Amino acid sequence: MSTDAWHIDEEDLREYAAGTAQPPWLWSTEAHLDACAHCRRRLAAAVGPAATHAGWARLDAELDAPRPGALETLLVRLGLAPHTARLLACTPALRRSWFTAVGLTLAVSVAAAHVAREMTVPMPLLAIAPLLPLIGVAISFGPHVDPSYELAVVAPMDTFRLLLLRCAAVLTATTALTGVASVTAPEFGPVTLGWLAPSLALTLLSLVLTPRFGPFPAAGAVGVGWLVLLVATVHRGTGESVLFTASGQAGLAAVAAVSALALWRARAAFDTDRRPGRAGDPGPRRAR
Numbered sequence: 247m248s249t250d251a252w253h254i255d256e257e258d259l260r261e262y263a264a265g266t267a268q269p270p271w272l273w274s275t276e277a278h279l280d281a282c283a284h285c286r287r288r289l290a291a292a293v294g295p296a297a298t299h300a301g302w303a304r305l306d307a308e309l310d311a312p313r314p315g316a317l318e319t320l321l322v323r324l325g326l327a328p329h330t331a332r333l334l335a336c337t338p339a340l341r342r343s344w345f346t347a348v349g350l351t352l353a354v355s356v357a358a359a360h361v362a363r364e365m366t367v368p369m370p371l372l373a374i375a376p377l378l379p380l381i382g383v384a385i386s387f388g389p390h391v392d393p394s395y396e397l398a399v400v401a402p403m404d405t406f407r408l409l410l411l412r413c414a415a416v417l418t419a420t421t422a423l424t425g426v427a428s429v430t431a432p433e434f435g436p437v438t439l440g441w442l443a444p445s446l447a448l449t450l451l452s453l454v455l456t457p458r459f460g461p462f463p464a465a466g467a468v469g470v471g472w473l474v475l476l477v478a479t480v481h482r483g484t485g486e487s488v489l490f491t492a493s494g495q496a497g498l499a500a501v502a503a504v505s506a507l508a509l510w511r512a513r514a515a516f517d518t519d520r521r522p523g524r525a526g527d528p529g530p531r532r533a534r
């Protein structure tokens with residue numbers, strides 16, 4: 247029902263249907279079509295049912311398409327394949343909630359190091375920072391916590407490669423955040439960067455143990471081992487640990503290197519069942 251005295255003439259309607267109508271005429275045609283059922287019927291008759299259905303299908307697909315997030319868009323721009331970027335963007339340890347938790351933990355660690363004035367090394371930061379990528383990598387695997395798990399299993403990429411990609415992403419993110427935190431404690435000197443070698447060593451070591459024990463037990467055992475090692479090596483008087491001297495750092499770097507080698511040699515274990523931590527499990531993938 248229209249109150250307009252005029253209707254769109256045949257030629258303009260054909261141009262609009264063909265997508266060749268130009269502004270400003272395009273705009274007034276569209277405004278008129280919006281208000282006039284008669285011209286909408288004429289337009290439908292002019293384009294035919296096939297074109298109408300194709301239009302609906304395009305609209306439907308557009309509405310259903312998942313919107314890539316900022317991280318995914320950035321990764322694609324950096325040159326990653328779109329499906330790789332999606333898998334990385336789905337990594338639980340790369341979400342905002344995780345970043346917030348890591349940021350808060352680091353802030354508290356640095357604040358604790360500042361408050362305890364007798365400290366000669368920022369021990370809270372050095373003790374806690376290596377655990378962050380360890381936890382981040384552990385929560386990035388396993389079907390219970392990973393919404394992209396099914397995607398990861400069916401994706402045209404082997405599990406080991408995905409594992410390395412995600413670990414690299416998690417390590418890069420936590421290392422960047424911890425680096426920023428370290429800058430806020432300059433009075434301690436280079437020892438503030440003592441978390442870097444254990445971060446690598448702990449993460450790689452837990453990955454080596456993952457095919458046998460699963461991501462959470464492996465990360466838990468390595469994390470507890472790290473804290474026990476710290477408590478055992480911290481000097482009661484000075485609060486320093488041999489782990490953050492040159493020789494301790496070299497030892498931790500060696501652990502990281504040996505773990506990387508062992509991980510590479512054990513890479514087949516990640517692909518036999520396509521599921522870290524459940525190698526050889528022949529049962530159904532889901533009990534639901």
Ligand SMILES: [Zn+2]
Binds near residue numbers: 254282285
């Ligand atoms: Zn009309």
